[in-house]
Amino acid sequence: MHRPFVALAALLLALPAVAAVPQLVAPDDVRELLSSFLEFGDVADATAQAAFERRMQREVPKLLATEGYFSPTVVLRQGDELLRLEVDPGPRSLIGVVDIEIAGDLDTTRRKALLSNWKLKTGQPFRQAEWDAAKQSLLADLLAVDYAGARLLDTRADVDPEARRVDLHVAAETGPRYRFGELEISGLQRYSQELVRRFNHSVTPGDEYREDRLLALQAALQSTPYFVSVSVLLARGDEGSASTLSEDGWLTAPVRVQLRERAPHQVTLGAGYSTNTGARVEAAYRSSDLFGRAWELQTGVRIEQVRQTAYADVFFPPDDRQRRDGVGTAVEDSDIENLGIKRFAVGATRLQRFGSVEQRLNLNWQEERQSPQGAPSTTNRALTALVGWTWRHADDPLDLAEGIALQVQLGGASKQLLSDQNFVRTYFRYSQGFPLTASDALLFRGELGATFAPSSNGIPQDFLFRAGGTNSVRGYPYLSLGVKEGSAVVGGRYLMTMSAEYTHWISSTWGAAAFVDAGNAVDEPQAMNLAVGYGVGARWKSPAGPLGIDLAYGQRDGSLRFDFSLAIPF
Template sequence: MLQNYIYFLIILIFTPVEASKICLNIDGVNQNFKKNITSRLSTIIYNEEIINKGLHDNIFQIKLLKSIKEGLRAFGYYEPNINFKWFIVLSHNKIPILVIYINAGKPIKIINTNINLNGEAKKDLNYQSLIKSSKLKVGTQLNHEDYEKFKNELSNLALSNGYFDAKFQQTQLAVSIKRHEALWNIDYDSGLRYHLGDINFYGSPVDVIYLKNLIPYKKGDIYNSYILAELNRRLSATGWFKSVIINPEIRTASTNKILSLNAFLLPNVENLIKTGIGYSTDVGFRLKGTWEKPLIDNKGRNLTTNTYISPLEQQIDLRYKIPLLESPLEHYYTIASGIKYSNINELKSNSTILTISRNLEDSNWQKQISLHWSFDHFTQGELTTNNVMLIYPSISLKRIHSYGGLIPTWGDEQLYLVDISNPIWGSDVEFLIFQAQNIWIRTLGEKHRFLVRANFGWIETNNFNKIPPTLRFFAGGDHSIRGYKYKNVAQYDRNGHLIGASKLLTGSLEYQYNLKDKWWSAIFIDSGEAVNDLRDNHFKIGTGIGVRWLSPLGPIKFDIVLPIDNKEHCLQFYVGLGLEL
């Protein structure tokens, strides 16, 4: 609230140059009021024609007085007392200063609010909530902005909830200046609420029956703009279309209040080719290329090929997606195959894999049931070259929730995976593998951000030497234990060769502070171990500081890390580009 006495200091600098040199300074009011007055006065003090006539010009003073009164009235002050006084600052420019003294007077208070709702909105909880949360309270100070805002909210609510015939039958804001009182009187008729009818699809190469199973509502449901937004999202998420536009047929629905929808769909291009280059301390520079055919046939099937090349790893894979008619976006099969070569530390591995998966997604979890066939040719440590063929099913659950964009203010990622192999169905080795990965992000206030990461892995097998390196556990590196080289923390054989581990446990705690806008500082500690027996461990610890920058290309981080109690690993530097979730 404003105080009864308000003091303005307005400095107008008049020089022979253009009016853009004028300076306006207002003191003694709150920020909202200052913004309102500044906006109104700017149309006067930056008018070069008025300025050139001089400070004592009557037209200038009248317009200045009128603007200040209008600014006060918007906040409920109808009887201000305003006086002007002039000064000349003794300097080589002889800057004239206009000082305005204002006694705002007694504010207007609301003594009554009468909001009369007619039509179906009378029983609508959304309208009841809007009225309850509004600032139309008896005894509060009049604010014209609140009045106009409330009327706009009534209209916007009607459009978003299907009251397309809604109208104001009466709106009145009555003010008694003598009594310093005001009352609101709004008579609003929402009319009947519209319901959703049929939808027509135009321009789609996909069978209409697939598109209809993407519709998130049933015929006859009440209209809501969020339903249209969800339908737009689901159609776009398929990747089949380059553009999705949904138009309701309001004019033809005025009689029966049943709203038909028209969906105009522009098919995606036949081929999408993407290339990218990145860098991380773990694997160095990496190239990635993607070739995608978003739509192969009218059943919505698509094909994607990915190529990944870095000094340590090279990989190419192909993925064929088959949407299911019952729910094309959430339920589908995938057939994937790939070849991967890696040469990391003392590991050389060639792996070929073929996977058939059944995918089920809902609003919370991505569920996948898969059957894998793989053939691995690898040499590691003192082991001779091994050839291992595996057939194993797997089950995975994954969930990602986040809010706040590329650097989320809140988020979590959870992944749980189980792999089972047995010679009964043709595998060369028996094993059970369980993995769990979790990341949590929380923000306190606007500047304090916390990131917690935990990974757990367990391999139960009767012949660890036949487990391919691609399935063994290694720790160390940017997303594991910083301060230790990439995949360099694991079990060693008797000759000192790194061979991987059957147990993994790592964790990280990071605190970030927002320095300015897109820049964050970070301090963190990582710890963990990869061993065959958790009772025989020596947990590795790395601690350091870093900087995070939200660049146009995405989040970039730079870390300096010192491993604790390890003379073999000196100070490590990490540079990375990518999301945390």
């Protein structure tokens, strides 16, 4: 046997047997990265130790290179019953020369804007994720306006480990400018192309290409009950559709709308619990093609501990002015705060959007039997006309950490038109979130309502006001703040509520909140005496939106209450 092999064998036999997970020793700024992506496992003997070291010599430099470390030192050391993987990442490389070339018919102003918006500047640390994001951001900016065929021709990061420098090179091409052509609609079996065109108020043939307009059309179609999936793309010539070239050098390409229709019938069952109305079960049926005319029928029954409701609504497709009409009916039987109500209503509604403002017009007739405990029963009838405006501005509608919402309503009824009382009802609601830091936010909410009438007599409860409960004044039972009549609480003609809430997010999904609410509903303005509630709660960012459970103290009653709401469809 040759002497080198004898020596190697003797060395291996001399190494102690180890059966432990190696300990990582590395600076803080790279330890989390290495711990997240490296697989350690037990190293049981000298052979496994040698294999582990070879694997670390391959994998560690690859990981560190994504963070700009291109000359690391990786050593495996045997200590007293410990095996240590020592990693020195070495110096971090910085961005050196940034060379961006954009070929094509691009005006000087936009070219300067694209270059100034480049995210990786000279002198910044190199990170692979940021390099990838910067390239895609440049391409996205080109694709967003005019240049639907823009592409990256070449991208290169030249690394000089000795100089600790990474030079970036990007070559992009705008391609021709595009205008919108006609819609090319496919995938329809049940519905007509005219129905699809009714939801299009963003893409007009002949307009200059804008990616956000395609996305707006896609979102409008996706939000309807008719389609389960929607794809809206500019069908450029290289995608098999004919494009036409105009004298000014612009290409006109069709807009391809690919659809997959939703099943026209859907049955939903659900159960839930709310501290407002208790446990509930519900069943609903929806048809999106009633009588084969693309009318949407929504009907269902909801049974809660204190209220039972049945309803049926029919909504028609929008007209050429983007107005959507509907008709419906509902019956209700409830007993909340000792006020029994039996109600029947029929009505018509018209919904229309003006930019970010939603306008709703309602015409409603209802007959209501009120039975306050300890007071005479009455029957009230009203034919009401109502107009409402809602404005919302938020990046994420399900995230209340930032954004604003305003709601205004104005309505009324007359004794001359099938009503028992003359009245005018006004209502205003405001909510706004203010992010303080990445994990802290404030939320403010307020309501004002007034029903102007000689008295509350003859006015259905829907057009009066009560307060208390979740989303109102926490610490008080649902609709318990109002006007006393016998032993019942009935609606008053004036409402005021306000709320301030602070939330600290402990993790990406869980948070803790502290809040104070105040409000009341009265029949005379001078009687307004706000009931105050305050407390703490927990928040969870569920897929359906923020959910919370609150422990609130009602200062007026001196009592503690939980406020909670949860619904589960199945």
